[in-house]
Amino acid sequence: MEHYYQQEIECAPVEKLKELQSERLVEQVKHVWENVPYYRKKMQEANVTPDDIRSVDDLHKLPFLSKADLREAYPYGLMGKPLSECVRIQSTSGTTGKRVVAFYTQEDIDLWEDCCARAIMAAGGTREDVCQVCYGYGLFTGGPGLNGGSHRVGCLTLPMSSGNTDRQLQFMEDLGTTIICCTPSYAAYIGECVEEKGIQDKIKLKAGIFGAEAWSEEMRRDIEKKLGLKAYDIYGLTELSGPGVSFECSAQTGMHINEDHFIAEIINPETGEVLPEGEKGELVFTAITKKAFPMIRYRTRDICVLKREKCSCGRTLIKMAKPMGRSDDMLIIRGVNVFPSQIETVLLDQGYTSNYLIIVDRVNNSDTIEVRVEMTEAKFSDSIGEIEKLEKGLVEALKSMLGIKVKVKLVAPKTIERSTGKAVRVIDNRKI
Amino acid sequence: MTVKQISIFLENRPGQLLDITTSLEQKDVNIRAITVAETADYGIIRLIVEEADKAMEILKESGFLAMLSDVVAVAVPDKPGGLAEILGIMSGAGINIEYMYSVFGKVRGEAVMIFKVNDTQGFKKLLAENGIREADSTELGA
Numbered sequence: 001m002e003h004y005y006q007q008e009i010e011c012a013p014v015e016k017l018k019e020l021q022s023e024r025l026v027e028q029v030k031h032v033w034e035n036v037p038y039y040r041k042k043m044q045e046a047n048v049t050p051d052d053i054r055s056v057d058d059l060h061k062l063p064f065l066s067k068a069d070l071r072e073a074y075p076y077g078l079m080g081k082p083l084s085e086c087v088r089i090q091s092t093s094g095t096t097g098k099r100v101v102a103f104y105t106q107e108d109i110d111l112w113e114d115c116c117a118r119a120i121m122a123a124g125g126t127r128e129d130v131c132q133v134c135y136g137y138g139l140f141t142g143g144p145g146l147n148g149g150s151h152r153v154g155c156l157t158l159p160m161s162s163g164n165t166d167r168q169l170q171f172m173e174d175l176g177t178t179i180i181c182c183t184p185s186y187a188a189y190i191g192e193c194v195e196e197k198g199i200q201d202k203i204k205l206k207a208g209i210f211g212a213e214a215w216s217e218e219m220r221r222d223i224e225k226k227l228g229l230k231a232y233d234i235y236g237l238t239e240l241s242g243p244g245v246s247f248e249c250s251a252q253t254g255m256h257i258n259e260d261h262f263i264a265e266i267i268n269p270e271t272g273e274v275l276p277e278g279e280k281g282e283l284v285f286t287a288i289t290k291k292a293f294p295m296i297r298y299r300t301r302d303i304c305v306l307k308r309e310k311c312s313c314g315r316t317l318i319k320m321a322k323p324m325g326r327s328d329d330m331l332i333i334r335g336v337n338v339f340p341s342q343i344e345t346v347l348l349d350q351g352y353t354s355n356y357l358i359i360v361d362r363v364n365n366s367d368t369i370e371v372r373v374e375m376t377e378a379k380f381s382d383s384i385g386e387i388e389k390l391e392k393g394l395v396e397a398l399k400s401m402l403g404i405k406v407k408v409k410l411v412a413p414k415t416i417e418r419s420t421g422k423a424v425r426v427i428d429n430r431k432i
Numbered sequence: 433m434t435v436k437q438i439s440i441f442l443e444n445r446p447g448q449l450l451d452i453t454t455s456l457e458q459k460d461v462n463i464r465a466i467t468v469a470e471t472a473d474y475g476i477i478r479l480i481v482e483e484a485d486k487a488m489e490i491l492k493e494s495g496f497l498a499m500l501s502d503v504v505a506v507a508v509p510d511k512p513g514g515l516a517e518i519l520g521i522m523s524g525a526g527i528n529i530e531y532m533y534s535v536f537g538k539v540r541g542e543a544v545m546i547f548k549v550n551d552t553q554g555f556k557k558l559l560a561e562n563g564i565r566e567a568d569s570t571e572l573g574a
Contacts, residue, residue: 375441375474375497382439382501382548383530384469384476409473412443414495 003121010315022055024288029053038077064297070100081292091139092238102238103292115244115258116149122249123207123232127154134182137161141242146181162420173202180208184215185423191226205229213422214341218348251312254319261289333367336404340425346397355416361429370407434502435569436484441497442475455494461487464572467533505567507542
């Protein structure tokens with residue numbers, strides 16, 4: 001039985017959606033022109049005015065915004081509403097450079113929470129559910145977003161934030177949590193703990209909503225197996241409010257984009273040219289409803305494909321594939337593009353866990369890459385020869401996937417740091 | 433009867449051996465034989481202990497990757513040529529040795545060697561046929 005939070009939008013005829021998008025885009029461009037001098041200047045440099053934008057078909061005329069723009073405009077340069085109307089900031093968990101600060105009016109928050117509510121209901125959530133939110137609460141958008149969405153759906157919301165896993169498990173058991181929201185790496189860790197404690201039959205989880213970091217199909221299967229639930233993907237960025245930009249439905253053939261709030265495009269990352277549906281390229285979003293931090297053609301650096309097709313869930317919203325790695329997650333090793341997600345796929349395929357670390361260095365002017373992965377009980381044997389064979393097999397499989405030879409180091413179980421938030425998978429020691 | 437040997441995965445990191453032996457000490461487990469096989473990055477430590485089941489329990493609790501396997505303990509005359517004689521018999525019968533190591537102290541006046549072979553049953557039969565004594569696991573306190 002399919003549940004919708006806002007069926008009239010989620011299942012609206014495509015022409016109606018496009019009409020709505022055009023109306024809202026025109027309004028948003030006027031709003032930005034009048035209230036965000038930083039972007040107005042960009043528009044002027046591109047010889048575009050609000051009069052040139054009459055529908056979604058004119059979107060391509062507008063200049064892009066990038067993370068560099070956000071850093072340059074920090075802190076208040078892209079704020080679209082006066083301070084008196086802004087009620088909150090959220091800030092990205094950026095690891096390099098200045099943080100990105102996004103602003104919200106109360107209405108922006110309401111719309112954001114609606115988007116998260118859609119995601120929870122698509123995962124089967126209703127007011128009868130107990131929803132445990134284990135994303136971090138605070139500046140990070142995961143906690144506040146799913147918290148708000150959960151309230152709107154009417155679930156009993158457990159605002160756990162991340163960490164304190166013993167307490168997470170205790171409440172999960174005692175309160176009968178049915179839906180869990182956290183990062184996939186934390187879910188994998190919780191799954192490990194559930195297995196170790198042997199409490200699989202004491203927990204009542206039916207669904208999980210996982211996002212904020214890249215995760216593979218293999219990892220999905222692993223989490224589903226360990227926690228006995230159906231795992232749903234969710235996508236978002238702080239610049240676009242947070243989680244809830246898109247969400248997976250029961251069909252699990254891509255994530256439905258909330259396109260009444262966000263218009264999606266795929267572009268060629270080198271030329272900026274808009275690519276037709278079905279082609280792979282960089283995902284760009286235009287937020288057409290939120291006002292305090294209005295993003296026009298924001299480049300996400302996520303590589304993706306868009307497809308509009310009939311979905312068994314009944315929703316007509318366009319779908320995006322799972323991002324195939326971010327262009328800034330990508331490593332270039334000896335001239336070859338390597339995505340940590342590719343390495344993860346091989347590891348899980350070969351029966352290892354997702355507890356791994358990639359160490360990149362430069363020795364004698366040549367890039368080196370080492371993958372440290374934990375030995376598992378299933379793979380351990382009383383024969384050095386057998387273990388060496390396994391290691392070689394892994395090196396071969398990685399070479400086959402990546403095109404380069406990778407050094408593999410087997411390490412003792414539980415020695416690779418577990419994460420409760422976004423996992424750090426790569427240590428790049430090269431000073432470039 | 434076969435002797436139970438404990439094998440533990442050893443990451444090549446200082447302190448690993450100490451951690452293992454400290455865990456065993458906590459449960460008063462006594463080691464009778466020990467050997468370490470290594471590659472550049474990791475190793476396997478093999479132990480014959482008194483009370484193997486108790487040892488496995490504490491090792492697993494402490495988070496080590498440990499497993500039990502069957503090995504054969506052979507009483508070897510403690511004199512030059514004692515080992516060569518046994519190896520000769522094995523070679524003649526096509527018994528291949530995967531690894532071997534010795535037990536601390538004498539057992540009933542003899543040296544005891546631990547063998548892991550490719551054909552455990554065949555080996556035991558060969559020993560019996562040649563009047564070579566298999567050391568009892570109880571003699572090792574194992």
